[in-house]
Amino acid sequence: MIPSMLRPARRFALGLVALASLAAASVPAVAEPMLWAIKDKDSTIYLFGTVHVLKPEVQWRSAAINKAFAESGDLVMEIQQPENPADLQPLILKYGVDQAAPLSSKLDAETNTRLIAAAQSLGIPPQGVEPMRPWLAAITVSMAPLIKAGYDPKSGVEAVMSAEAKTAGKTVGALETAEQQLGFFAGLSPVQEVAMLKATLDEVDAGPKRIDAMVDGWAKGDTKVLDSLFIDEMKGDYPALYQLLIVSRNQDWARQLKTKLAGSGVSFVAVGAGHLTGPDSVQAELAKLGVKAVRVN
Numbered sequence: 322m323i324p325s326m327l328r329p330a331r332r333f334a335l336g337l338v339a340l341a342s343l344a345a346a347s348v349p350a351v352a353e354p355m356l357w358a359i360k361d362k363d364s365t366i367y368l369f370g371t372v373h374v375l376k377p378e379v380q381w382r383s384a385a386i387n388k389a390f391a392e393s394g395d396l397v398m399e400i401q402q403p404e405n406p407a408d409l410q411p412l413i414l415k416y417g418v419d420q421a422a423p424l425s426s427k428l429d430a431e432t433n434t435r436l437i438a439a440a441q442s443l444g445i446p447p448q449g450v451e452p453m454r455p456w457l458a459a460i461t462v463s464m465a466p467l468i469k470a471g472y473d474p475k476s477g478v479e480a481v482m483s484a485e486a487k488t489a490g491k492t493v494g495a496l497e498t499a500e501q502q503l504g505f506f507a508g509l510s511p512v513q514e515v516a517m518l519k520a521t522l523d524e525v526d527a528g529p530k531r532i533d534a535m536v537d538g539w540a541k542g543d544t545k546v547l548d549s550l551f552i553d554e555m556k557g558d559y560p561a562l563y564q565l566l567i568v569s570r571n572q573d574w575a576r577q578l579k580t581k582l583a584g585s586g587v588s589f590v591a592v593g594a595g596h597l598t599g600p601d602s603v604q605a606e607l608a609k610l611g612v613k614a615v616r617v618n
Contacts, residue, residue, distance in 0.1 A: 356618035370594030371478035393589035395492035416507035417457035455514035552599035575606035
């Protein structure tokens with residue numbers, strides 16, 4: 322399910338908005354997450370960098386965010402939160418399951434042993450991961466510890482704002498479909514998939530400190546921290562994945578936003594914080610199209 326298990330490995334957590342996961346263990350008393358705006362004579366689009374999974378008690382709303390959201394007539398996210406997560410099961414089976422070749426046959430002995438140990442520690446039997454493609458196994462073992470520790474997809478920014486938008490009668494739209502997002506992972510080469518799984522196992526072993534640092538940087542609106550912890554490492558260590566999950570999608574979203582800006586009214590766009598930081602951010606891609614983004618918060 323996209324709101325829970327279908328999240329990328331921690332190293333890629335900020336890369337996908339609807340499929341990314343960040344946990345929040347330490348958030349400053351006054352949170353000021355990033356908020357940007359693009360404008361023309363008759364329209365404003367707010368760009369908000371989000372975290373998709375949070376503990377229920379985390380307070381992340383600022384006055385600027387509340388004002389921008391209240392002014393907006395619609396909410397646009399990476400994908401729309403499904404009313405019934407079970408509706409995604411056919412897509413999971415299509416893109417994330419390989420009945421013909423068991424997962425263990427795609428891994429070296431050491432990686433397979435580590436995967437089994439990680440899965441069992443989460444209450445998942447070895448046969449539970451065998452039908453999975455490596456990317457889906459990576460997401461599963463990455464998300465499960467966060468859920469077990471009390472981080473709730475229902476408390477994530479998109480889930481909260483989506484519910485509020487519907488209650489307020491705002492239109493809710495999306496930049497991508499669920500099938501598109503799953504297709505990004507399904508389109509990885511076998512080597513890339515296994516690399517993603519190995520990286521995930523490395524970071525599961527390392528514990529939550531890295532995630533805590535990411536969320537602390539997000540809550541403070543500190544782009545330097547996010548650049549360092551996410552963009553720099555992903556771009557340096559996994560350039561193909563960086564191009565696929567960050568650059569190409571930011572370019573597509575920038576084109577969509579420029580088209581939307583040609584209309585009128587006020588909109589609120591919520592995407593993963595990793596898309597609004599770094600040299601290839603959505604704002605940087607908008608600038609290439611002649612659209613200037615100004616930081617509001």
